[in-house]
Amino acid sequence: MLKVIHPVLRAGLLHRRLGAVSVNTLVASQSQLLHLRGLHQCRGLLQKRSRGGEVIPKSDAQRAAEAKALLEKQMNSSNKIVRWGAIARSEKFQKGLTKWLVGAYGLFILYGGYLMKNLYSREKELEDLKKRADELNEFEKLRSKELDKNVVLRTREEYKLKVYQLLKDEYGVSDFSNITIRDYEPAKDVVERVTGRSLPDDDEILLKFNKQNPLPNILPPIDTTGFYESKATEYDSDIGMEEKAVFMGSKRKWLMKHCSGDVLEVSCGTGRNIPYTDMGKLNSITFLDSSRKMLDVTNEKFRKEYPHFKKVAFVEGKAEDLLALNSDSGVKYDTIVEAFGLCSHQDPIQSLQNFAKMLKPNGRIILLEHGRSDYKMVNRFLDERASKRLDTWGCRWNLDIGEILDDSGLEIVEESRHHFGTTWCFVCKVKGSSKLQEEIGFVEKYISSSFKNRASAFIEDEKAKQTEKTNKPPSSHPQSSDKI
Incomplete structure (x- = not known):
């Protein structure tokens, strides 16, 4: 950087350079001033002036010593940020950091x-199990599900698998x-039952297993009709704050956006999905x-919200009795929705x-x-408070919903938690029915289907070639003939 010189100092410098002249004669041209300014450029280096007025640049050793002194001063600073920054720049820290990075990379x-x-x-084990799919016992089937990343193990399956592992590891069953x-x-x-032994209730192995894998506290189902009859008037005010706290409105919005055509809402409650x-x-x-x-x-909510919508019905009955309720009309629906009803x-x-x-x-259940x-x-929290929840809200909130879906025979198109x-x-959807166009993802639609079609075509070609070889008559030597 150019060092800007005060006019008085500039006059003194001119006096020193040009000799003794009067102040009135100290009128320099622009080029002379620029020349004098250039004499004081540092060119990025620290400079000092000697007694004789000459500018002497610092040596490398001096600069290194000053930098070292500055670093030591900063390392002893009372400011934590300055001190930590100085430590991070120190040679000792950087050498140690290099060793740590090399070690971490090796561990990685x-x-x-x-x-x-x-x-x-795991892939090899899964491949072997799939080859013997028709011969697998229950443990091997569960193990196959555990190894398959596309399959979700339900609560009862996880528990069974752990019991099998207990038999294998602790009791020598193979x-x-x-x-x-x-x-x-x-x-x-x-x-x-499996080992034929009689075990004490305080068996250490079993106590440890039961502590780590407690059985879920699933309460038996009850008829909740009377409970909800008594709860109807204050239900919205009681449940509203709880739903707001967990932003349940967004989930209800997701539920109802799937509705189209003729819709049946089961366990509609007080119509909290209407908005x-x-x-x-x-x-x-x-x-x-x-x-x-x-x-x-x-009924009151719906009439207030949609007074001109005529194709609406309000039916009193249980989901378990749906077929009996519908026996006369035989009505079918495009969409059947339910919010927080299975638990009741x-x-x-x-x-x-x-x-x-x-x-x-092609109807859907949402x-x-x-x-x-x-x-x-x-x-553990859900199990401990299962009884209180049933008494307060009339629901069994600790059921494994996935298990219920699996046992129902329905096919899951989309699942999220x-x-x-x-x-x-x-x-x-009903098992065996085809997916809707909007349910087919990009990968499945454009990539997976392409590979699948190519693989199917290749298999068909191979079968055709094999059939052709099988049906081809054996070759015979041609008879000699005088005809050309």
């Missing part, structure tokens, strides 16, 4: 190799060919609930099977439910 390589080895062994475990069968009962319904997509809507008073609240049904599996029988071809979580700690896995969202 080793761990990556370990993971790759495990992944390979042959599971004739062994099956009932849903949520206590581990003690399984071990005694999220797009009536422009609906041809008709039927509300079903076992509580007459809840239906009356829904006496037979949720039968209810879902009834839904399937009342769907039109569910918004609460149930078990992905996390043990949350499930929220709120630590306790809120379940499903789009379901």
